[in-house]
Structures are given as structure tokens and as C-alpha cells.
Amino acid sequence: DGGITQSPKYLFRKEGQNVTLSCEQNLNHDAMYWYRQDPGQGLRLIYYSQIVNDFQKGDIAEGYSVSREKKESFPLTVTSAQKNPTAFYLCASSFAVGGDQPQHFGDGTRLSIL
Amino acid sequence: AQSVSQHNHHVILSEAASLELGCNYSYGGTVNLFWYVQYPGQHLQLLLKYFSGDPLVKGIKGFEAEFIKSKFSFNLRKPSVQWSDTAEYFCAVNSPAGGTSYGKLTFGQGTILTVHP
Numbered sequence: 669d670g671g672i673t674q675s676p677k678y679l680f681r682k683e684g685q686n687v688t689l690s691c692e693q694n695l696n697h698d699a700m701y702w703y704r705q706d707p708g709q710g711l712r713l714i715y716y717s718q719i720v721n722d723f724q725k726g727d728i729a730e731g732y733s734v735s736r737e738k739k740e741s742f743p744l745t746v747t748s749a750q751k752n753p754t755a756f757y758l759c760a761s762s763f764a765v766g767g768d769q770p771q772h773f774g775d776g777t778r779l780s781i782l
Numbered sequence: 783a784q785s786v787s788q789h790n791h792h793v794i795l796s797e798a799a800s801l802e803l804g805c806n807y808s809y810g811g812t813v814n815l816f817w818y819v820q821y822p823g824q825h826l827q828l829l830l831k832y833f834s835g836d837p838l839v840k841g842i843k844g845f846e847a848e849f850i851k852s853k854f855s856f857n858l859r860k861p862s863v864q865w866s867d868t869a870e871y872f873c874a875v876n877s878p879a880g881g882t883s884y885g886k887l888t889f890g891q892g893t894i895l896t897v898h899p
Contacts, residue, residue: 709891727886773825
């Protein structure tokens with residue numbers, strides 16, 4: 669079955685540590701996205717990528733970094749500069765950015781601070 | 783920048799009650815509108831979408847939504863809810879072309895629906 673795979677499901681970070689969240693899709697989608705979900709705040713866009721080797725900052729990019737070396741993969745690094753990283757992180761993809769392209773979501777990674 | 787507002791954080795209903803979840807957006811240009819649903823323990827999935835044409839759109843599981851351009855609203859409705867509709871519902875909007883909001887899907891805060899059997 670085609671879909672989006674996020675790993676790990678749960679992740680713990682120590683103070684001052686960088687951690688990387690994995691997102692892989694086999695839907696042949698060009699566009700990929702990272703969102704952060706906090707209770708009562710909905711989903712907020714961290715980064716998105718329209719195509720391989722290209723990505724743009726979303727609304728809350730500070731303290732995060734991404735890469736898009738392969739079409740199927742869009743890993744997110746939560747750096748030590750992100751002072752409040754505890755949240756649920758969702759990866760999504762779509763055929764193209766914007767327009768009438770609905771996004772397909774993974775199951776998410778829950779990040780907590782030790 | 784566009785924004786989306788959902789009026790209720792938590793709605794509690796009994797089975798067979800009617801449902802209406804409010805959603806308002808702030809972008810003045812052409813928009814595409816979506817409702818997503820997140821059932822407990824499951825990933826976010828598309829419930830319905832509006833791009834153009836008939837402002838009353840029908841989605842999965844008996845849900846529908848009406849786009850009222852003059853009110854910047856896209857309310858979600860269901861005539862008779864079931865226990866299995868218990869989930870969190872998100873309204874979202876993007877702009878189809880151009881502008882600083884292009885490519886960004888902006889979500890509302892979410893509404894938790896609890897349906898008692």
C-alpha cells in the first residue's frame with residue numbers, strides 16, 4: 669500500500685541534543701511538508717519542499733532544519749536551538765504544492781524532552 | 783497572511799444529534815478549503831474539499847460542508863452523528879496561486895467532537 673511512514677513513533681531528546689525525525693513516502697509525490705501539532709493550536713507549518721533539493725520555511729521554522737536529497741525522503745532535524753520541542757510532529761505529502769492538491773499525512777512522531 | 787478560526791474547541795453530543803462545526807478564514811482571494819479528521823490513534827485524513835462550483839460539498843461518512851463566500855465560512859455539518867464520529871476535526875485553507883500564502887495549508891485550531899452512545 670502507498671503511504672507515508674514516519675519514524676520513530678516516540679522520541680526523547682536530551683537538553684542540547686539534536687534529533688532527526690524520519691519521513692518517507694512511496695506515493696510519488698513531489699511536495700512534502702512538516703507540521704507541528706500542539707493541543708488547541710492546530711497544525712503549524714515548519715518547512716515544505718516542492719521538489720528535490722528545494723525547500724522553504726514555513727511559519728515556525730526557527731530551531732528546525734530539513735533536507736530533500738531524495739524525492740521519497742524529507743527528514744526533519746530538531747536542533748538544540750528549538751527551546752520548546754515537545755510536540756507531535758506530522759509529515760505530509762501531495763502531488764504538488766498548493767492548489768487543489770489534498771495532503772496525505774503520516775502517523776506522526778511524538779517528541780518529548782528528558 | 784491567511785488565518786483560520788474554528789469556533790468551538792470541544793463539542794459534546796449524543797448519538798443522532800445534528801452537528802455543525804464552524805470555520806471562518808481571513809484570506810480575501812480565491813481559496814481552496816478542506817476539512818480533515820483525526821480519529822483516535824489514526825493519522826489525519828481528508829474528509830471533504832471545496833475548490834470551485836457548487837458551494838455545498840459532500841464528503842465521506844455523510845458529512846457535508848457549505849462554502850459561503852460573503853461570510854468567509856466553510857462550516858461542516860452532519861444531520862445525525864454516530865459514536866464512531868468521535869474525533870478531532872480540522873478546517874484548512876490554501877490559496878491556489880500566487881501571493882505569500884501560496885503553497886501553505888493553514889489549519890484551524892481543531893475541534894474535538896465527543897459523541898456519547
